[in-house]
Amino acid sequence: MAQALLGCIADDFTGATDLANMLVRGGMRTVQTIGVPAARAPIDADALVVALKSRTVPVGDAVRQSLNALEWLRAQGCRQFVFKYCSTFDSTDKGNIGPVADALLDALKSDFTIACPAFPENGRTIFRGHLFVGDVPLNESGMENHPLTPMTDANLVRVLQRQTESKIGLISYDTISNGADAIRARIGELKQSGVRLAIADAVSDADLHVLGEACRDLPLITGGSGIALGLPRNFRAARLLQNTGHAADLPKITGKAVVLAGSASKATNVQVGEWCASRPAFRIDPIALSRGEPVVERAVEFARNHFRSDETVLIYATSSPEEVKAVQRELGVEKAGRLVEDALAAVARRMRDEGVRKFVVAGGETSGAVVQALDVRSLRIGPQIDPGVPATQSIGGNDDEAPLALALKSGNFGTSDFFAKALKTL
Incomplete structure (x- = not known):
């Protein structure tokens, strides 16, 4: 039985399947759990995704649920972790993206991660730290009318900074376009200046692949499902993941x-x-x-x-x-x-x-x-x-x-x- 390589925490159910879909497309056999399982018996999968319902709950509850999920995933042997949220960065000034990311970093004894909700295939792109839905800024996309998490600011650096005391930075497209080494160098600069979380630009799937390569050594990555595009390749390059064309196979169900x-x-x-x-x-x-x-x-x-x-x-x-x-x-x-x-x-x-x-x-x-x-x-x-x-x-x-x-x-x-x-x- 293969031990899971990647452990993911999603803040809602459809976001979890969205992320799992990306991992399966990358050749990782993926199982999604609904909440944190009580049992700790190992699951035969390359990637595990824990689906929480933590996007709009009080901050303390979201942090507690996410830490419980992290503990279970660590017990499954996962080597790297993803905190997944919506590609429209659904949140309020109280959270929950910033507080959960901070808590996970603390638990993993890590001092830096990125935040990249981009999903170009579905029209979500980030440029100069601003999130676009199709051709319009986030706050003109209809998300400003969301009944629970109205998004009235497209500048994600500002949005995230309002949720956390951690210093927020930006990895801009100029850096992304210069490749993984340039991104790693920028991460080093940001860490030296005290930045703990950085919004990362991405306008294409190629950008997400480069980001995945650049973040291969980060214990925690946060973002939308698109950030998972570049992660399976890292495990494959390390000879931890086998090439398979059957990750998406399911038996037929009638009814x-x-x-x-x-x-x-x-x-x-x-x-x-x-x-x-x-x-x-x-x-x-x-x-x-x-x-x-x-x-x-x-x-x-x-x-x-x-x-x-x-x-x-x-x-x-x-x-x-x-x-x-x-x-x-x-x-x-x-x-x-x-x-x-x-x-x-x-x-x-x-x-x-x-x-x-x-x-x-x-x-x-x-x-x-x-x-x-x-x-x-x-x-x-x-x-x-x-x-x-x-x-x-x-x-x-x-x-x-x-x-x-x-x-x-x-x-x-x-x-x-x-x-x-x-x-x-x-």
Whole structure:
């Protein structure tokens, strides 16, 4: 049994699968756990990704969960660690990216790491420390309207500095373009000047590969899933990782399918609109939920009726930013989010009871609620559906002989026809 080489801590569920997808593409057999496993028995994988739900929890909870994950990963024998967060740097001035990075550095007795959320394949690039989504700065991308982590500043050096007492620096594109040796020299300069965390520019996958090479000796790397592009090659060069073309292989799963969407992002709104134009869909209304109406029962009956004619349904709470804000004003941010998550989790459990074995889920918080409701404890990562979103299969859980096929999508990811593509892949 191979001992894991790379240990990763992700601050939400879809971010974890996004990162795992990158590692599988690099030839690393990857297992994702849902939370920190209680057992310490070794897992046969090249890379392990612990999916937490720590992005928007209080800072102290995020730090505690992340340190627990690090301890488990170290016990698995991992040689290097990644702290993964969203490619849009989702956070607030209180955290949680800065405080978690500081705590992990302390635990590893390390004095420096980079922060690079770039994911050029999905339109996230960093130039002069500023994060762009497509052709617009982060604060003009729609993320300024995020209900939990509104991003109103594209300058990541400023954003991160507001979260930590550690000195923040920048590894600019001028350095990146000169290669790994130039980056290592810049890291040395930053460390001498007291910098502990540095935003790293990246506008292409080639930049991420160079960053990966330059950071091969850092105990901790932080960033989006794109930062993983260059890491498998380091282990291969050290003769620790074998070349294999089967890292993404998964057995076929049969059974009914359902699509669940809770994200309010632009991409998911487009995907929901495309589905609703020609396929059956049921909308979860949080106001109706707050009144105690049997919304879950209605959604299940809607799905059951369409299953009789072999149709797959979408059950969604996705709304425009304006609609989300109106609901939050009436119910409060926390209550509105909890009602929707709980409802979609309950629907997922009922769908499993109806024989559903394939779940396509949109939204990080929604995905977390659904996998917990289904008692999914770990996932084997399979082929990519869209950039950042792989097919996965459950390992263990309530029904060891009937694994589930899942596609867990970050709200902002995927093409307009993602739901149809995901169903075909699963």
